[in-house]
Amino acid sequence: MSSESIRTAPATAGPGRRTVVAAVGAAGLTCALTACSSNDGTSDAAGSGKAADGGSSVLASTSDIPEGGGKIFGGAGVVVTQPTAGTFKAFSSTCTHQGCAVGSVADGVITCPCHNSQFSAADGSVKRGPATEPLPAKKITVSGDSIKLA
Numbered sequence: 630m631s632s633e634s635i636r637t638a639p640a641t642a643g644p645g646r647r648t649v650v651a652a653v654g655a656a657g658l659t660c661a662l663t664a665c666s667s668n669d670g671t672s673d674a675a676g677s678g679k680a681a682d683g684g685s686s687v688l689a690s691t692s693d694i695p696e697g698g699g700k701i702f703g704g705a706g707v708v709v710t711q712p713t714a715g716t717f718k719a720f721s722s723t724c725t726h727q728g729c730a731v732g733s734v735a736d737g738v739i740t741c742p743c744h745n746s747q748f749s750a751a752d753g754s755v756k757r758g759p760a761t762e763p764l765p766a767k768k769i770t771v772s773g774d775s776i777k778l779a
Contacts, residue, residue, distance in 0.1 A: 691717065691774045699734035699750055705778055707767045708739055712751035717771050719778070720753040720764035731764075739764065 689709060694700055694717060699710030701722050708722045708731055720739070722731050729743035738756060739748040746760035753764035768779035 686777065687775045688769070688778045689776045691771065691776060694776070697735075697737050697750070699739065701731060701734065702778075703730055707769075707778060708734060708764070709769065709776060710734055710739070710750035712737060712749075717769060717776060718751065718753075719767040719769040720748070721767060723764075724760060725755075725762035725764060726758070726760035 688702055688705060688707070689700060691711075694709050694711045696711050696714050699708055701708045703722060706722050707719050710718045710720070712718060723729070724731055724741035724743065724746055726741065726744055726746050729741050731739050731748070732742035733740045734750055737750045739750055739753075740746070741748075741760070744759050745757070746755065747757040748754065748760070748764050749756055753766060755761060755763055770777045770779050
């Protein structure tokens with residue numbers, strides 16, 4: 630068999646880089662918009678924090694929110710923090726840089742996984758960019774051990 634008789638199959642072109650990037654971006658946006666999961670790995674997409682009659686319902690128990698940390702409630706679009714013992718704060722869970730959902734809360738810092746912007750768990754202010762605007766505060770009420778989104 631001579632080298633002239635060996636044929637190789639033509640290379641098939643896969644999807645282009647732009648197609649792959651667009652698909653991944655769309656999947657990420659879908660996840661952010663539907664709140665795939667909270668920072669503890671449990672799904673809360675249906676947990677809007679609102680009762681069926683339009684009134685507030687319990688978002689969390691105070692014991693669910695660690696001191697110096699917090700919990701993200703993607704379905705409600707809010708992150709609740711406890712910067713100091715017994716003090717609870719709430720902010721939008723949407724990063725002010727490019728609209729990604731924040732991904733974690735630890736050691737007094739709320740972090741966005743998209744570009745690593747960091748915000749204060751005490752007041753939502755920017756601790757590290759690229760975000761330049763603070764996370765908007767959300768109104769919550771604490772009654773006994775229940776936290777409600779107002």
